[in-house]
Amino acid sequence: MLSIDKQGDTFLYRQVIDLIAENIDSGTLRPGDRLPSLRKMSKTAGVSIPTVRQAYVELERQRRVESRPQSGFYVRHRAGNDLVRPTRTKALKPVPLSGRSLMERVYDGVNDPDLVPLGIANPCMARPAAKTLHRSMKRVMARAEERSLGYASTLGEPTLRRQIAWHYLDTIGVQVEPERICITNGGQEALLLALRAVASAGDVIAVETPTYHGLLELIDSLGMLAVEVETCPEEGVTLADLVRTLDEHPVKACMFSTTLGNPLGVTMPDDDRRRLVRILEERDIPLIEDDVYGDLRFDGSRPVPAQFLGRKLRALTCGSFSKTAAPGYRIGWIVANQDIDEIARLKRAFSCSSGFLQQLTLADFMASGDYQRHLKALRPVLRRNAERMAALVAEHFPAETRTSRPLGGSVLWLELDRQVSAETLFDDAIEAGISIAPGHIFSPCDCYKNFIRLSFGHPWDERTDEAIRWLGQRVSQLVASQANGRHPKKGRP
Numbered sequence: 001m002l003s004i005d006k007q008g009d010t011f012l013y014r015q016v017i018d019l020i021a022e023n024i025d026s027g028t029l030r031p032g033d034r035l036p037s038l039r040k041m042s043k044t045a046g047v048s049i050p051t052v053r054q055a056y057v058e059l060e061r062q063r064r065v066e067s068r069p070q071s072g073f074y075v076r077h078r079a080g081n082d083l084v085r086p087t088r089t090k091a092l093k094p095v096p097l098s099g100r101s102l103m104e105r106v107y108d109g110v111n112d113p114d115l116v117p118l119g120i121a122n123p124c125m126a127r128p129a130a131k132t133l134h135r136s137m138k139r140v141m142a143r144a145e146e147r148s149l150g151y152a153s154t155l156g157e158p159t160l161r162r163q164i165a166w167h168y169l170d171t172i173g174v175q176v177e178p179e180r181i182c183i184t185n186g187g188q189e190a191l192l193l194a195l196r197a198v199a200s201a202g203d204v205i206a207v208e209t210p211t212y213h214g215l216l217e218l219i220d221s222l223g224m225l226a227v228e229v230e231t232c233p234e235e236g237v238t239l240a241d242l243v244r245t246l247d248e249h250p251v252k253a254c255m256f257s258t259t260l261g262n263p264l265g266v267t268m269p270d271d272d273r274r275r276l277v278r279i280l281e282e283r284d285i286p287l288i289e290d291d292v293y294g295d296l297r298f299d300g301s302r303p304v305p306a307q308f309l310g311r312k313l314r315a316l317t318c319g320s321f322s323k324t325a326a327p328g329y330r331i332g333w334i335v336a337n338q339d340i341d342e343i344a345r346l347k348r349a350f351s352c353s354s355g356f357l358q359q360l361t362l363a364d365f366m367a368s369g370d371y372q373r374h375l376k377a378l379r380p381v382l383r384r385n386a387e388r389m390a391a392l393v394a395e396h397f398p399a400e401t402r403t404s405r406p407l408g409g410s411v412l413w414l415e416l417d418r419q420v421s422a423e424t425l426f427d428d429a430i431e432a433g434i435s436i437a438p439g440h441i442f443s444p445c446d447c448y449k450n451f452i453r454l455s456f457g458h459p460w461d462e463r464t465d466e467a468i469r470w471l472g473q474r475v476s477q478l479v480a481s482q483a484n485g486r487h488p489k490k491g492r493p
């Protein structure tokens with residue numbers, strides 16, 4: 001395999017890069033294969049360990065391999081083109097929600113159990129924790145009996161709030177007082193309470209673009225307006241565009257997903273988080289941080305929510321067990337550094353409290369260590385699914401298709417040929433027994449008509465392979481039909 005020329009002009013690390021690349025190109029090293037360890041490669045090639053490391057890091061930068069903590073470097077799965085960075089020079093205007101009827105059709109698709117579920121972001125279903133959660137619930141029923149049938153307190157069961165506080169300390173080393181946590185009915189109610197605490201009807205809320213459609217529906221239902229801030233597929237919210245937007249519009253609050261935003265799957269780097277905090281502190285604008293995917297980075301790393309990076313920032317961080325454990329339990333939370341009394345007042349007014357049995361069950365699930373064990377087992381399944389989906393898209397979709405590179409979570413964001421209407425593809429896919437999420441619903445402006453979001457958060461089977469293959473073929477047919485002016489025939493995969 002190896003022939004390193006130590007006398008030649010080419011740097012040794014470059015030669016190692018070329019050797020690995022040749023072996024990938026020839027198929028000797030296949031997607032998912034582990035590269036030789038640094039030590040082994042250094043021995044076989046007769047070069048130093050730092051030289052091999054330099055080569056591997058460069059290959060990682062080129063996206064040919066990826067490093068996995070405590071495991072080594074692996075050949076990346078073949079995937080198509082990257083999404084392009086946005087390059088807007090003017091801030092967008094605040095607008096009301098459009099495409100409500102399409103959103104309703106998307107939810108119909110998501111709720112139909114007969115469809116291949118590529119339309120819903122449901123990561124924990126890729127490896128359900130049914131048995132361990134059931135065990136926790138049985139323990140709770142045996143212990144708490146009638147008490148578990150009663151009302152929980154407004155802010156939520158103290159044992160669960162303590163477990164959540166401990167989880168922050170354990171994973172990111174920040175101390176959160178349980179008294180600043182309010183348990184909610186899922187992440188969605190957390191976002192609702194947070195919005196109501198800091199803004200009123202008519203106010204302008206800054207959001208990422210594209211952004212989670214549930215957030216847009218919420219903003220709309222409260223009579224507020226969303227203004228979109230340019231979001232880069234690699235770094236998240238573009239801070240220059242944020243400043244421009246704040247200069248031009250009377251933004252009342254920002255609602256951003258700093259970790260694994262939906263649908264881009266992007267995580268804001270730490271330096272940008274600090275700059276974001278400074279920008280908002282200077283203008284005294286509150287941040288509502290949607291952090292429901294925070295625990296789901298494939299490599300297990302847990303970025304620190306922006307709330308904990310500033311002293312003056314008024315921040316409400318929203319979390320949820322829906323993505324990690326059980327969406328049906330409807331349990332989420334808010335960590336509010338200044339507004340907890342107002343959050344408690346709103347929680348009392350809207351829903352009194354959240355399901356007690358579910359709260360006790362999740363507290364037991366966390367205290368037993370099962371939650372951490374479950375996350376540890378779930379992440380590699382999601383990573384494998386993501387790689388498989390990206391590889392299938394690269395194989396079956398037209399070559400111009402661009403895809404996101406999620407480092408966690410459960411969704412892939414695809415930019416299709418400009419000619420393709422994602423709404424048409426959505427309708428055809430439903431008829432063929434597949435649910436997908438068309439790009440329109442992730443923005444109040446019509447910017448994503450030729451984008452779709454596909455979910456890999458479900459147990460993978462042959463139907464999933466078939467569905468992706470069918471979608472790729474249908475996109476190719478739609479592109480061709482633009483040329484001849486005829487819509488292709490419909491049919492099941």
Ligand SMILES: Cc1ncc(COP(=O)(O)O)c(C=O)c1O
Nearest residue numbers: 186187188212262292320322332
């Ligand atoms: C980014 C984001 N935030 C919040 C939510 C709502 O979470 P929950 O199901 O806990 O209400 C979702 C669900 O899809 C989401 O994707």
